[in-house]
Amino acid sequence: MSRRDRLRAQTSAEIKAIALKLMADGGPDAISLRAIAREMGMTAGAIYSYFATRDDLITTLIGDVYTSAVDAAEAARDAVPETEPGGRILAWAQAMREWALANPEGFRLIYGDPVPGYRPPDGGPGSQAEARACAGLVGLVAAAWPAVQARRSGDRAYDWADFDPDLVAHVREDFPDLPPAGIAMTLRVWGRMHGLMALEIYGHLRTLIHDPADVYRDEMHDLIASLGLTT
Amino acid sequence: MSRRDRLRAQTSAEIKAIALKLMADGGPDAISLRAIAREMGMTAGAIYSYFATRDDLITTLIGDVYTSAVDAAEAARDAVPETEPGGRILAWAQAMREWALANPEGFRLIYGDPVPGYRPPDGGPGSQAEARACAGLVGLVAAAWPAVQARRSGDRAYDWADFDPDLVAHVREDFPDLPPAGIAMTLRVWGRMHGLMALEIYGHLRTLIHDPADVYRDEMHDLIASLGLTT
DNA sequence: TTGTTCTCTGAACGCCGTGTAGAAAATGAA
DNA sequence: TTCATTTTCTACACGGCGTTCAGAGAACAA
Structure with a gap:
């Protein structure tokens, strides 16, 4: 498992963790790519490197x-x-x-x-x-x-x-x-x-x-x- | 019940009927003011005369x-x-x-x-x-x-x-x-x-x-x- | 070093709910 | 009929959303 793979897995886990946190706070509707990206200091488009949709x-x-x-x-x-x-x-x-x-x-x-x-x-x-x-x-x-x-x-x-x-x-x-x-x-x-x-x-x-x-x-x-x- | 009231009730019923049709077709999420208005040949804002939100x-x-x-x-x-x-x-x-x-x-x-x-x-x-x-x-x-x-x-x-x-x-x-x-x-x-x-x-x-x-x-x-x- | 692959940005498209300002129409009184 | 009032609707704007795409930059393999 290369360094890139490690980083990728880590980012992927962070996306999921933030999504769960958003859901716990504001219900399932609060899970939005933009909100996740905002929380991570990224743009929404970046998430498409990890999840197709x-x-x-x-x-x-x-x-x-x-x-x-x-x-x-x-x-x-x-x-x-x-x-x-x-x-x-x-x-x-x-x-x-x-x-x-x-x-x-x-x-x-x-x-x-x-x-x-x-x-x-x-x-x-x-x-x-x-x-x-x-x-x-x-x-x-x-x-x-x-x-x-x-x-x-x-x-x-x-x-x-x-x-x-x-x-x-x-x-x-x-x-x-x-x-x-x-x-x-x-x-x-x-x-x-x-x-x-x-x-x-x-x-x-x-x-x-x-x-x-x-x-x-x-x-x-x-x-x-x-x-x-x-x- | 004046003519205005009758028209109002009729339009209100039409809004609800279209909303139910949209829901039957595409699920509850398909109920959007814009979609209803589109179906009625109106703009979304007009619906606010009938429902506050x-x-x-x-x-x-x-x-x-x-x-x-x-x-x-x-x-x-x-x-x-x-x-x-x-x-x-x-x-x-x-x-x-x-x-x-x-x-x-x-x-x-x-x-x-x-x-x-x-x-x-x-x-x-x-x-x-x-x-x-x-x-x-x-x-x-x-x-x-x-x-x-x-x-x-x-x-x-x-x-x-x-x-x-x-x-x-x-x-x-x-x-x-x-x-x-x-x-x-x-x-x-x-x-x-x-x-x-x-x-x-x-x-x-x-x-x-x-x-x-x-x-x-x-x-x-x-x-x-x-x-x-x-x- | 070079060429490739991955990650991310930024802008765009079209959706959405919601307001606001003002036009247009219907209504009721003079 | 005329006029003021009330109601209904349009037009536009704001910020939110998922998604796509070209391109910049970093990380990698050779």
């Missing part, structure tokens, strides 16, 4: 931010022994919510419209982080599957063909005992964790309840119970 | 769009007899999802970051429509409350003081038998309906599952069952 920069940021969120969730999950699948789910859920509250703009970046006009590319670093998050959730559901199976009833019969082939391949390799319905259940779990979190971050609960933490905790306990687990 | 227009649009969503949900709910509280919940949920799929940009407008830099005012028409939606959900939960109460356990003890005074006043007037925990349960129901919908609209399920409809239906059936109801 603004959306490229956003895509990279989404990957970084998403990765940090999943890191936090995985760490919290792994702090609970595997013998407590319910506790691991709760830990994951709470870690995600706490991360979201600490990084609301990051949450918007990942799960909302990141920035005016941005459209996520297929297979970007954001997708990779999302795949990691999805894999983590599948693992949590797989660990609970024996309990889940005992109470499931009335759900639609799912087939591997209902899901993305890549996802199916990973799941069947890592969790050979999990049937297609396990993926469907994973998506439901994800949705259930996401719902109250999204409403809270986007301010829809703020005017209704003083502290949504208890409601979220109750909901997660009910989720775990509905999977046939205990905490 | 762009955010004012957005606020009005949010109110309209939210109202149309709640109208759809209420109509679907009322098509199911009151003797089937579970069916009414399902109808509401399905109507909401179908509305969201038919108006994804509207969903983003209501539940996401509507437009760069926009911050919702307190007590705007959006809040009113949200209050209607909230009231509808409280009603659904209140109708199910006897069944819910029989299965609830382990939840935190809630107090009226935990919630917004206005909301509490309305609830206690309309549903005198509903305890504070009923509001908490309503928020949980809302979150549960919202989660998968938000993930789907923002494209996070698209790459994982071909048709999220079944997963959403299963989740809503489980929600209804968890309230002690049947469908």
Whole structure:
């Protein structure tokens, strides 16, 4: 790695760091090439030596931010022994919510419209982080599957063909005992964790309840119970 | 209502209609005063005779769009007899999802970051429509409350003081038998309906599952069952 | 040293929201 | 009808944005 490469990596990291700072201060909309360049004592055009377009920069940021969120969730999950699948789910859920509250703009970046006009590319670093998050959730559901199976009833019969082939391949390799319905259940779990979190971050609960933490905790306990687990 | 007032109302309606069309075509970001004026054969400044600022227009649009969503949900709910509280919940949920799929940009407008830099005012028409939606959900939960109460356990003890005074006043007037925990349960129901919908609209399920409809239906059936109801 | 590659500037283009000054039109009273 | 008032709209300006492009200058490899 030559000196030039080092400088390049350093500048690239500085661009991303300033972008994150701007986002933390003024929301995702505050990420503008001109503002970043201003902060760095450069002109906006110079950034095009590092990122082909603004959306490229956003895509990279989404990957970084998403990765940090999943890191936090995985760490919290792994702090609970595997013998407590319910506790691991709760830990994951709470870690995600706490991360979201600490990084609301990051949450918007990942799960909302990141920035005016941005459209996520297929297979970007954001997708990779999302795949990691999805894999983590599948693992949590797989660990609970024996309990889940005992109470499931009335759900639609799912087939591997209902899901993305890549996802199916990973799941069947890592969790050979999990049937297609396990993926469907994973998506439901994800949705259930996401719902109250999204409403809270986007301010829809703020005017209704003083502290949504208890409601979220109750909901997660009910989720775990509905999977046939205990905490 | 004078001729001038009529013309004014008509122009105002045209501005909103064009804004909605632009939004449907190119997403919420496509709503720009200049684009609207261009479409109307006017200059951007003229719009300031009708809306003090762009955010004012957005606020009005949010109110309209939210109202149309709640109208759809209420109509679907009322098509199911009151003797089937579970069916009414399902109808509401399905109507909401179908509305969201038919108006994804509207969903983003209501539940996401509507437009760069926009911050919702307190007590705007959006809040009113949200209050209607909230009231509808409280009603659904209140109708199910006897069944819910029989299965609830382990939840935190809630107090009226935990919630917004206005909301509490309305609830206690309309549903005198509903305890504070009923509001908490309503928020949980809302979150549960919202989660998968938000993930789907923002494209996070698209790459994982071909048709999220079944997963959403299963989740809503489980929600209804968890309230002690049947469908 | 020379030739190449990379980085950055500065200016330009066309978008945007927002103001302001003044023209033009509609209105209501005399 | 005439005139003053109110409302609506244009024209222009300001600063912001992403993006492109020619060219200056520095860093590199030979």
